[in-house]
Amino acid sequence: MKTTKKKQFKNIEEVFLQINHDYVKINKRESKRNNLVLRTVLAEILKIMRECDPLFDSMKPRLDYLGSYYDGLRVGHPTEFDINVILKLPINYSNIKLDCTKTEYDYTNVILPSEFRRLCKSTTTSKKGFTKTELWCDSTHRLSVVKFRSWMQSVVDSAFSKLPISNGRHVLKVKNIIYELTAKMSGPANTITIYKNTNIIDVDLVPTFAFDLPSGKKSKTKIKCLNSAVNFHREEFEYNSRYFIVPKPTRDEYLWRLTFPFQERACMKKQNNFKSALKLIKLLRDTQRFHKLASYYIKSLFLWEARSQNDEFWMKSLSDLVIYMLKKLRDHLASKEIKNYWCSENNLLEKLKHETCINWSNKLSHIINDIDQKKYHNPSIIFKYFTVKPFNVN
Template sequence: MDETTEKRKYRVLEEHLNKLTKTEISLDEQEQKRYNNYLGEVLKRFVPAMKENDPLFDCTFKRFLYAGSSYENLKVGKPNEFDINLEFKLPSSDFEITDDREPGYVEVLVKSLDEKEKRRCFQNFPDGETKLRKSWLDDKGFLHRSKVSVWMQGVVDKAMKALGTIANLEILRSISGPAVTLKIKQTFEEGEGKEEEDGELVEFSVDLVPVFVFSRNEWPRNMRQPNDVTSPESQEWCIVPKPPFNRTEVTFWRLSFYAQEKTIMNNKHSMKKALKLIKLLRDKENWKNLSSYYIKTVFLWEITRQEEDFWSQGNVGFIFMHMLKRLKCNLKEGKIPLFWNEEVNLLVARSEAELQGMSNRLTKIIKKIDDKLEECPELILTFYRRSEDAVQNLESSPPSLGSSQERFSPPRTSQRETPRVGNLQTRPSPPRSMSKVTSSLETPKKLSEGSQYSGESDKKNNPRSTDSTTPSAPVEDDDERIDWRTVEAVIKIGAFAGAVFAAGAYLMLRNAQRQAREQAKNNSSSDNSSNTSNKSSD
């Protein structure tokens, strides 16, 4: 089937996907503004405090840069998580970058600073170079990932101690992989108002990630060159303190090309909408190990294959289905190549069974949508109803029969095998009304220190073990999902049973009314006889 035919075929999905975007994905502008204001207040106070309390930070800090899904316009869910890159510049111009030991990663050897660089960088910090080598480098002069992370934690702790409370905000610090995470919650003193106008207290998190920035002239030799796909203004690149999968060396730093990726994805509105819809589906299916960066990378590769008009407005249904099929193929093959270096497989840490389970599930979703496309295009909405709470509460909430629209309910499990999440046996959620598509998002956790490649939008701990306790998508049999004939038969039986019940109730009511009338008539006759007898006696 050619592209034009495919676009016509999936045009019927447009209305339902737009509705889904509006109800489940689109962020409330006022709420977004409210969170951004608090974030701005925190950064306005926090960054100067870090500079004041650590001379090395003050001398080497370049700027902070908003990163992650929120600022790529790819955020799904509440705007309460933010990623901030704290960019540093090496004070020495004499350093060596090695990128041939591990694809997608580099090592940086920092050599001695000359007198001019010492005066320029550490004018008011005589022990600057000594402090730098102690806090950042190993004995051989290589940039040490763990040392930098520990130093960053100390800088944040000193700033927090100096600041105290910021604008009635309580701030707690934790560690999430390469990031120092600030958990921020709005608090009030006794006697003050306890609620905002909308009745909800502000609570959000900020990931502060230390990154080192390099220029276009220092671009790694083994990576895709930026002039192929990026604009001149986004030529810088950086390194992030994340190790390769299954490697323990503390001198490896992960390459990051956030600015270039953002440029590549600009002005492709239908693409961003389709990407967010796939992320939302991922959340509903509870595929925690399918990071947002993996999905984003599938789209980056597709951008290089397609012409600009492929992503034009009005093609969301076609793009969504096209990219869902692409993702399914990647999962089936067990490989999503890093956009900047094809030697790196982003799925290397995922088990074959887990990938096959996700691929099988996508195959079934695509087939169901295609089979019912003309008859019931709104079927696509049912795949966004899955919720962990509903799964857990199924035992106490038996499913009920509803209207004919509710026939297309979340998939049932096979009688032969019930899917498992870790060691917990689960069942799908009961049907819900088609008029409400309730949001039930679950934000992926941050990748741990030992994690494989992931984007700035996924820095939380993400379990990697593939033992029996690791949540994984089940490999599904053909009859583990909806059997439409059985569903329709159940509905007919339910309707018949309802009619029989109603008829029985009606007959009982009529019988009760008849008995009441007869009783009243008997009572009236008894009263008349009594009156007649009394008159005769008189």
């Protein structure tokens, strides 16, 4: 973190703007450098993966740059990235069934048609690697998350096995520049860590399949989820019909997670101080060590607020918005409930311990009260709670 020079602040708005500049805002030079490293390395890794596995190559993988950094919600440094690896099955997607009948919340079963099952038997497609897909489905033709993830990990492992090893890391040379790499499986992603001198970049490669709603634009991937708790008729889908399924592991190996990154991005568009306020709340989360309060929980809270407010609301001062959303977060923690934005039946906080939520809520109450009492005569009190090394305040 940067060190803020000691100075006198007239009001808490100045303090929040200073913290936003020194602790939240991403350095443009660092961002440009890391993006160049990221895209260079991933392009080469994807090329090697395609060369190593005919099936992976046959599914025409392409990278989609999503996640908090590309949504403008990353705090501090551009060192963590989420990248979708979008794969395409050579079948008619209208014959795929996404069935949520016996699933919970934003999960679905993926039931593949007979033409998928024939891919492993056809001479033409079996030569392209589709023999590996023969055991991907159960007797009811549901696509297995476990078997799919295992195959995806094998593709990454095969690609990395082609690289030399030095000091326990794989070595990749691109245009006479040396990068050191490590890889591991993490949730639905394959996490690749890139080392370049003292610079370290973590990349989550998330394999996905993309679909479009039937009511959306023309597409060969139109498909509707059956009996889903997600309301696909909401206005967010009117101009953003594409959505994804990702292999997030659960107790049921046949459940795939539905995700809606483009719709969420549209909700945040042109909302003025929306992103700055959200990032400051994330900063406070980190400094106060609310470790299990996931970024997506905070994002969901903001998405619900954006739905209930007009555009003018987000034109308020940054300090007003941050304090307002802190109070919202405090209240939701007290009631131990933040609803999933796409599936309101799902309480995102349900797996957290009740006493943990109460402790966090009480801590936020103390912070809010302390700020309210001192914000006029001592606005620098904000540094005490939003920075790792507190400014010199009482």
